[in-house]
Amino acid sequence: MKFFELSPLAAILLTAGAFTAMAQPSPSKLVTLNVVALDSTGKPVKDLTASDISVFDNNSPQKIVNLRLNQSDGPRALVVLFDLMNSSENSRGAVWEAMKTSLAHTPASDSLYLYLLVEDGSLYPVHPLSAAPGEPWTEDAVALLDVAMNKVNQLKPVELRFNPSVHFNTTVRALDDIRAEMAALHGPKELLWVTYGIPSSIRYAGGWFDGAPILQQLGARFVQSEIAVYTADPGMNLERGMLNRDSLDILTGATGGRTFSTIDLNQAITQAEADARTNYTLEYQPPAKNWDGKYHKLRVSSDRKGIRIQSQHGYFAVLGS
Numbered sequence: 134m135k136f137f138e139l140s141p142l143a144a145i146l147l148t149a150g151a152f153t154a155m156a157q158p159s160p161s162k163l164v165t166l167n168v169v170a171l172d173s174t175g176k177p178v179k180d181l182t183a184s185d186i187s188v189f190d191n192n193s194p195q196k197i198v199n200l201r202l203n204q205s206d207g208p209r210a211l212v213v214l215f216d217l218m219n220s221s222e223n224s225r226g227a228v229w230e231a232m233k234t235s236l237a238h239t240p241a242s243d244s245l246y247l248y249l250l251v252e253d254g255s256l257y258p259v260h261p262l263s264a265a266p267g268e269p270w271t272e273d274a275v276a277l278l279d280v281a282m283n284k285v286n287q288l289k290p291v292e293l294r295f296n297p298s299v300h301f302n303t304t305v306r307a308l309d310d311i312r313a314e315m316a317a318l319h320g321p322k323e324l325l326w327v328t329y330g331i332p333s334s335i336r337y338a339g340g341w342f343d344g345a346p347i348l349q350q351l352g353a354r355f356v357q358s359e360i361a362v363y364t365a366d367p368g369m370n371l372e373r374g375m376l377n378r379d380s381l382d383i384l385t386g387a388t389g390g391r392t393f394s395t396i397d398l399n400q401a402i403t404q405a406e407a408d409a410r411t412n413y414t415l416e417y418q419p420p421a422k423n424w425d426g427k428y429h430k431l432r433v434s435s436d437r438k439g440i441r442i443q444s445q446h447g448y449f450a451v452l453g454s
Contacts, residue, residue: 162424162452163198164190167321167361167389168413168433169443175404177411178440179204186442188417189432199416208244209409210318211402212262214311216250216328217285219304219377228367228396229282232327235398236274243267245402247274248311250328251285254303262314297335301344304331305351308384312351316358323405324355325363326384327396330377345383349428352387353449361390361408365401386446408443415444424452 168186170178183197215232217225239245243266249257259281260270270277308326315322335342355362364381381392391408393401415433423429426449433444 162421163416163418164195164448166415166431166433166444168415169389169408169411170413170435171441171443173439173441177407179411181413181435181437181440185435185437185440186415187432187434187436188415190417190419190423191429192432193419195417195419197415197417199414201414203412203414205410208242208406209320210244210246210262210315210322211325211405212246212248212311212315212322213325213327213398213402214248214250214256216304216326218250218252218254218307219300219329219331228327229278231367231396232398233275233278235396236271236278239271239274239399239402242271245271249281249285250304250307254307256307256310256314257281257285262318297332298337298342301331301335305347308351309354312355312358312360315360321359321361321409323361323363323390323409325365325398325401325405326381327365327398328381329366330364330380332377333380333383344380346428348380348383349387349447350449352384355384355388356445360388361405362388363390363393363401363405365393365396365398367396389443389445391443419450424450426451 166188170181172178179202181200181202183200186197186200188195188197213236215228220228236247245260246262246264247259248261249259251257259277264270311324315324331344333344333348335344352362362385364385366378366381378392384390385392390405393404395401428447429450430447431445433442435442
């Protein structure tokens with residue numbers, strides 16, 4: 134009897150040739166990273182040089198060959214994905230009310246969108262990527278969210294609730310679906326996933342299933358689509374839901390995003406937008422032997438005191454065509 138079976142998408146993600154490397158090398162075999170530098174107060178640092186930053190690829194120090202500051206005043210597309218599938222009914226109400234309060238006080242924006250991850254694994258568009266520009270939808274956020282909840286509550290697929298493997302596979306597929314929709318938008322963008330997360334490892338008869346490689350490879354697909362993943366979670370509350378923050382750390386780390394231990398969407402959206410406005414493009418050239426097709430752990434830090442660096446935690450060392 135099988136206790137765990139990968140979905141077709143998960144099987145594809147595990148196939149070596151089925152994904153594009155997280156840090157896609159150019160013809161000169163450079164690894165390119167997006168880097169956000171913050172001071173001790175959380176404000177962006179705009180005057181770093183290559184000598185201020187250290188990069189370690191599988192614990193091996195690397196020489197930075199290019200560091201470029203990027204600054205933009207224009208907003209990036211940001212999609213908020215509220216996860217109903219991986220939350221209990223007890224936890225959903227409090228998170229839902231907090232979301233309505235946050236969105237009602239969010240300034241109108243042409244670049245902010247909202248989807249629900251429904252219990253059957255489908256995506257319900259509250260304010261979709263196809264919406265016409267200029268719609269001040271956040272002013273009507275409370276009414277829109279209530280209508281959406283009434284509709285999705287009609288779906289009660291019990292078989293998804295008690296099967297962790299189905300939860301994992303269905304969530305991965307849904308995240309890849311929203312990635313594909315966002316990929317149609319030009320340029321960098323952000324996904325804010327409001328969720329309790331999914332387990333990164335699952336116990337089954339005979340041992341454990343390690344989902345970390347699948348999450349890392351899903352992150353690689355997000356990076357290829359120029360999407361940084363952020364997550365907002367309600368924190369640990371055993372009465373309302375079980376938090377799987379390890380999976381959130383893996384996925385956000387794979388894309389250069391970050392996790393927020395809050396469901397204050399204003400705070401999370403503000404920080405994600407700040408990261409998008411001021412960041413660096415960093416390039417380094419590893420030795421030829423590094424391109425071994427394997428996952429490489431990255432550590433990027435600043436040698437300047439008080440500077441915190443946010444960047445990808447790893448990449449797949451697969452040579453591009």
